Amino acid sequence: MSLTLLAIESSCDDTSAAVLKDGKVLSNIVSSQKIHEEYGGVVPELASREHQANIIPVVTKALKLAGVDKAEIDGIAFTKGPGLLGSLLVGVTFAKSLALALDIPLIEVHHMKAHVMAHYIDDPVPNEPFLCLTVSGGHTQIVKVNSPTEMRIIGNTIDDAAGEAFDKAGKMLGLDYPAGPLIDKYAKEGEAKFHFNKPKIKDLDFSFSGLKTSILYSLKKWKTEDPDFIEKNRNDLCASIQSTIIEILIDKLESAARQENIKDIAIAGGVSANSGLRQAVSLLGEKLNGQVYIPQFQYCTDNAAMIGISAHYQFDEGVYADQSVKPDPRMVF
Ligand code: KG4
Numbered sequence: 001m002s003l004t005l006l007a008i009e010s011s012c013d014d015t016s017a018a019v020l021k022d023g024k025v026l027s028n029i030v031s032s033q034k035i036h037e038e039y040g041g042v043v044p045e046l047a048s049r050e051h052q053a054n055i056i057p058v059v060t061k062a063l064k065l066a067g068v069d070k071a072e073i074d075g076i077a078f079t080k081g082p083g084l085l086g087s088l089l090v091g092v093t094f095a096k097s098l099a100l101a102l103d104i105p106l107i108e109v110h111h112m113k114a115h116v117m118a119h120y121i122d123d124p125v126p127n128e129p130f131l132c133l134t135v136s137g138g139h140t141q142i143v144k145v146n147s148p149t150e151m152r153i154i155g156n157t158i159d160d161a162a163g164e165a166f167d168k169a170g171k172m173l174g175l176d177y178p179a180g181p182l183i184d185k186y187a188k189e190g191e192a193k194f195h196f197n198k199p200k201i202k203d204l205d206f207s208f209s210g211l212k213t214s215i216l217y218s219l220k221k222w223k224t225e226d227p228d229f230i231e232k233n234r235n236d237l238c239a240s241i242q243s244t245i246i247e248i249l250i251d252k253l254e255s256a257a258r259q260e261n262i263k264d265i266a267i268a269g270g271v272s273a274n275s276g277l278r279q280a281v282s283l284l285g286e287k288l289n290g291q292v293y294i295p296q297f298q299y300c301t302d303n304a305a306m307i308g309i310s311a312h313y314q315f316d317e318g319v320y321a322d323q324s325v326k327p328d329p330r331m332v333f
């Protein structure tokens, strides 16, 4: 039997809708909210209002591009959490209303599991078990994936996420939000010649707050010596910050691979769009002599295709939500 799913993602500041047929992505529309740039970070209330304005046009566009009429949809997938309550609420309410009107099932999806599931969008799908380093604006996790519906976190951040570290460091350099892509761009022209303190955290957990403080104090010191220090050294600073964050991430991923005796590794989430991280994980894969899975750029940052593919696998197992479902900003993994 053929299965056509509409998927909705609205956990943070991207409104996205995708249509999948039998696990193949027919369309994946993402509307990124520019309004937050001037505030240097996501303003939750503004995000939720933008989702309200965007959701119908985004869904309409996704259906049109896919050439699918809403009468042909067999189920609606949506992000239940984690995320911003007001943002999630728009997607959840929209999905519930449409499912009710069309009398079709609802499938609730965990946003962080969906980032991992981005690896199941295109063939070949990964060999299990594999380890996925999921790095986004709100999370940094090492996930052991046994199957699309069975995965477990084995390492987690105890404070800031890797994306947050990029964004906050970028803010200190005077870069716009989100600074991650800009640091990536400038780092390509620079040399990693500045040194910042790396955390010493036990097990497979991460910490980025100490690095943030180290960058802050170093910049303060250098600026008192030369007020134009940042402008003069922007590219080298970006390269140094980026390489420090990558070293922290890759060191832990390597420890996890050795501890779990798993050679196949993957990256996912917004920060997996980073060119330095993509290169570093490929090198680690060679060192481990295992497979490396890197998502296409469009499936790194928030998108509804990853929600749809998660639902596709959940659908097979008959995991549905009902009309009483509510957004869960701190949804457990
Ligand atoms: O997964 P995502 O789109 O949203 C969340 O679920 O948080 O991740 C957004 C994060 C932001 O912190 C952004 O700066 C970071 O991903 N990011 C990058 C790059 N592209 C996006 N960080 C470093 N290099 C990039 N190229």
Ligand code: ZN
Pocket (backbone or CB within 6 Å): 111, 115, 136, 137, 269, 270, 301, 302
């Ligand atoms: Zn995300």
